[in-house]
Amino acid sequence: MTSPDLHPSPSGDRGDPPGTAPADDRISVLIADDQPIVLRGFSAVLRAQPDLTVVGTAPDGARAVRLARETHPDVALLDIRMPEMNGIEAARRILETESTKVIMITTFDLDDYVYDALTAGASGFLLKDVRANDLAEAVRTVARGDALLAPKITRRLIAEFSRQRRPLPDGSPLTPREAQVLRLIAQGLSNAEIAAGLVVTEHTVKTHVARLLAKLGLRDRTQAVIHAYESGLVVPRR
DSSP states (O other): OOOTTSEEOOTTSTTSOTTOOOGGGSEEEEEEOSOHHHHHHHHHHHHTSTTEEEEEEESSHHHHHHHHHHHOOSEEEEESSOSSSOHHHHHHHHHHHOOOEEEEEESOTTOTTHHHHHHTTOOEEEETTOOHHHHHHHHHHHHTTOOEEOTTSOHHHHHHHHTTSOOOOSOOOOOHHHHHHHHHHHTTOOHHHHHHHHTSOHHHHHHHHHHHHHHHTOSSHHHHHHHHHHTTSSOOOO
C-alpha cells in the first residue's frame, strides 16, 4: 500500500481535470515539501492546469529523490529546508541521473541557501507565497529550458553571494561576442532585449547563448549569471 506522504500520481487520476491533453503532451511535475498545506496547495494549483500533471509528492528530500527516479518528472519543485535530506542535496542527487529541471522553494527571500541551490544545478527558485498563476507559469518557464528568478529575489542577491566567492581563473573559452552576450544576460536582459541592443536577430542571440552555455558547461541562464559574477566578467554594484 502506498504511503500517504509519498505517492506517484498516475495520469488520469482524479487530481487531473477532465478534458486535459494526453499525459505525454503535458509537463510532469514532482513536488517535495515538509509542510502539508504547501504540498496540497501547490499540487491542487498545478493539477488544475490542462498542460501540467503532478506525478507525485514527497515530504522530504530522500523520498523526493527516490520518487524522481521512479517517475522521471520534467520539473521538480523542492523545498530548500526539509528533514532527512534538504532540497539542495536532493537536487544534486536528482540531477545526477535525471534530466529533470529543478525549482527550489523557500520561505525567505534572503535565504542563505539560495546561492548553493543554484550552483547545485537548480534552474531557479520561488517563494512559498507565490501566486497560483505565477507558480504554473514558473513550471512552464523552467520546462522550456529558461531560468527563473522570483520577483523578490533578483540578480542583486546573486551578486551579494558572489562577493563571497573567489573569482575563477582567467582563460575564458568565449569569443568576445559571446562574452558580451553573457554580460547582458547577467544584467537580466532577455534574448529579445539583447538582440535589440546588439542589432542582431533573436535567433543569433539564441545561438550565442547555446554556444556559451555549452563551452562553460552550464545548464541554463541562471548558472550563466552566477558564472559571470564568479569569474569577474560582471562586477556587482555597491
